[in-house]
């Protein structure tokens with residue numbers, strides 16, 4: 457429900473891939489804290505409408521825009537729609553992503569390419585568009601901005617698999633490893649423009665992307681072995697961290713990756729002396 461903490465009042469936030477899972481939780485969280493939210497979906501209009509309805513019925517403000525983040529024209533149109541409706545963009549949550557799993561020996565070029573196109577090239581296209589928009593807004597501002605604070609924030613959705621190798625998912629791990637260096641490099645380049653760029657790297661979060669694991673009791677038990685904190689994460693766990701990184705409370709945080717993983721990256725297999 458909207459309020460009472462309207463930390464993002466009147467800020468315009470684009471969340472890609474927000475018709476489900478982590479993106480949906482981010483869209484709802486930002487809207488509940490006063491933001492005007494651009495919900496993006498690629499193929500499931502019905503799910504996108506449900507997120508829009510949830511935000512609007514809670515008293516929030518949002519629009520729903522179809523765009524495939526791996527297509528340059530779609531990404532440009534997504535930002536144009538956001539600016540046309542709300543006049544500006546303050547935050548990009550570059551979240552859309554997918555898996556096309558296969559053993560390495562069996563992996564097709566199509567499986568490799570699809571994951572790289574959406575998870576890596578899609579983030580490049582969205583981040584470039586956001587950065588261009590932030591710079592343009594600053595150049596077109598009527599008054600000189602004397603604030604020391606950031607003029608635009610970008611959060612990239614990475615994964616613990618930007619540091620944990622993942623057999624059977626090499627396309628996905630390569631895409632997220634790529635996000636790590638992409639994020640750091642653009643953060644270095646954009647910081648002088650007062651644009652902040654950071655990533656979040658979730659561990660196991662209960663969403664449609666990994667339903668096959670958490671809906672099977674045996675696989676779920678196996679998964680918990682990998683999590684020292686002994687629970688699967690929720691999309692809201694990630695949304696709250698994304699919101700902090702997007703807020704002025706983290707204004708001096710640049711080029712960082714925040715792991716939201718219940719300790720998955722702590723080498724849990726060494727907890728009993730290795």
Ligand code: NAD
Nearest residue numbers: 473476477478498524525551552553615658660661663665
């Ligand atoms: P999800 O499947 O619910 O969400 C992915 C979203 O991306 C969907 O809404 C989907 O429609 C959208 N999408 C896919 N291709 C798209 C495209 N070409 N254009 C626009 N949107 C597209 O799963 P999720 O777990 O919420 O995943 C969100 C992000 O979180 C992904 O980047 C994923 O890699 C990352 N992540 C998830 C977990 C986890 O455990 N769930 C862990 C680490 C990272």
